[in-house]
Amino acid sequence: MxxxxxxxxxxxxxPYSYISLTAMAIxxxxxxxxxxxxxxxxxxxxxxxxxENTQRWQNSLxxxxxxxxxxxxxxxxxxxxxxxxxxxxxPSCGDMFENGSFLRRRKxxxxxxxxxxxxSKPADAAQYLQQQAKLRLSALAATGTHLPQxxxxxxxxxxxxxxxxxxAIENIIAREYKMPGGLAFxxxxxxxxxxxLPNQLTTVGSSIGTGWPHMYSSGMIDTATPIxxxxxxxxxxxxxIKPLCHGGQTLPAIPVPIKPTPAAVPALxxxxxxxxxxxxxxxxxxxxxxxxxxxSQSSPATPSExxxxxAPALHSVAVH
DNA sequence: AAATGTTTAGCGTGAC
DNA sequence: GTCACGCTAAACATTT
Numbered sequence: 589m590x591x592x593x594x595x596x597x598x599x600x601x602x603p604y605s606y607i608s609l610t611a612m613a614i615x616x617x618x619x620x621x622x623x624x625x626x627x628x629x630x631x632x633x634x635x636x637x638x639x640e641n642t643q644r645w646q647n648s649l650x651x652x653x654x655x656x657x658x659x660x661x662x663x664x665x666x667x668x669x670x671x672x673x674x675x676x677x678x679p680s681c682g683d684m685f686e687n688g689s690f691l692r693r694r695k696x697x698x699x700x701x702x703x704x705x706x707x708s709k710p711a712d713a714a715q716y717l718q719q720q721a722k723l724r725l726s727a728l729a730a731t732g733t734h735l736p737q738x739x740x741x742x743x744x745x746x747x748x749x750x751x752x753x754x755x756a757i758e759n760i761i762a763r764e765y766k767m768p769g770g771l772a773f774x775x776x777x778x779x780x781x782x783x784x785l786p787n788q789l790t791t792v793g794s795s796i797g798t799g800w801p802h803m804y805s806s807g808m809i810d811t812a813t814p815i816x817x818x819x820x821x822x823x824x825x826x827x828x829i830k831p832l833c834h835g836g837q838t839l840p841a842i843p844v845p846i847k848p849t850p851a852a853v854p855a856l857x858x859x860x861x862x863x864x865x866x867x868x869x870x871x872x873x874x875x876x877x878x879x880x881x882x883x884s885q886s887s888p889a890t891p892s893e894x895x896x897x898x899a900p901a902l903h904s905v906a907v908h
Numbered sequence: 909a910a911a912t913g914t915t916t917a918g919c920g921t922g923a924c
Numbered sequence: 925g926t927c928a929c930g931c932t933a934a935a936c937a938t939t940t
Contacts, residue, residue: 654914671940672912
């Protein structure tokens with residue numbers, strides 16, 4: 589794969605915060621969770637700028653992971669030896685970025701810690717995410733279906749229209765899907781000629797069809813995977829049900845509280861109770877089967893349950 | 909030892 | 925000016 593020289597735009601710093609980059613990496617993974625090393629890898633693969641000064645930005649990135657409530661830590665299972673935990677996005681943080689733009693958060697995501705009833709704790713979110721990942725894998729194993737691998741960080745759902753901000757992760761990640769010949773192409777929408785990139789970006793003409801001068805297509809995403817935005821392929825919070833095909837990554841660990849909050853947290857059931865939706869602004873179209881009921885408390889999840897299990901109420905607020 | 913995770917601090921920028 | 929956000933640095937603890 590060709591690499592640009594140092595004087596190309598690809599070496600410039602992407603207009604994304606570390607929070608955004610981390611969110612992209614996590615959302616690009618099939619299980620919506622990645623270990624730190626994979627987050628590093630994702631960023632370095634796609635943004636040549638971050639192939640240098642790794643100590644600096646990786647320290648900042650770790651700081652962000654720990655500091656921001658929108659990231660939750662999920663421990664590895666005992667049969668998953670390795671360093672560090674998995675990191676995931678808090679299910680309720682999908683509305684952090686205005687219009688789905690990853691340029692700057694419109695508000696800080698903050699988990700409510702005072703609600704003694706709602707499972708608002710990061711550990712609860714971690715538990716839910718682990719459950720979701722497990723259910724996705726169960727569905728895959730049961731059906732053998734090769735579901736589309738497409739990141740859908742459901743940021744634009746607050747908007748009634750189908751508009752997706754150019755910096756929404758759907759566009760950012762979709763843009764890097766590669767053609768067999770190595771050329772990236774947009775799987776979501778044509779890249780406007782005058783892309784509203786900050787600074788110099790509108791003048792970029794050498795972005796090799798990606799419309800995105802900072803990002804490299806690394807081949808990390810399965811390029812042979814068909815891509816679809818069909819609503820039926822989405823699970824809870826508009827997250828697509830996707831196969832486990834991410835470099836042999838294994839199941840997430842058993843949920844264990846990582847970031848305990850001062851408030852006492854009652855023990856959670858093995859599986860979260862069904863709650864209509866996490867993203868209150870998620871359009872019905874992304875939860876086509878949400879009317880169905882799914883009780884995964886006492887029985888193994890079936891694929892249909894996997895696709896219809898509603899999200900638990902993970903109460904959180906975005907404070908500004 | 910190295911990687912990972914947590915915490916504190918200071919500074920710059922943009923919005924209000 | 926204030927505030928929120930983001931970046932960087934640093935120190936320290938924990939885990940593998």
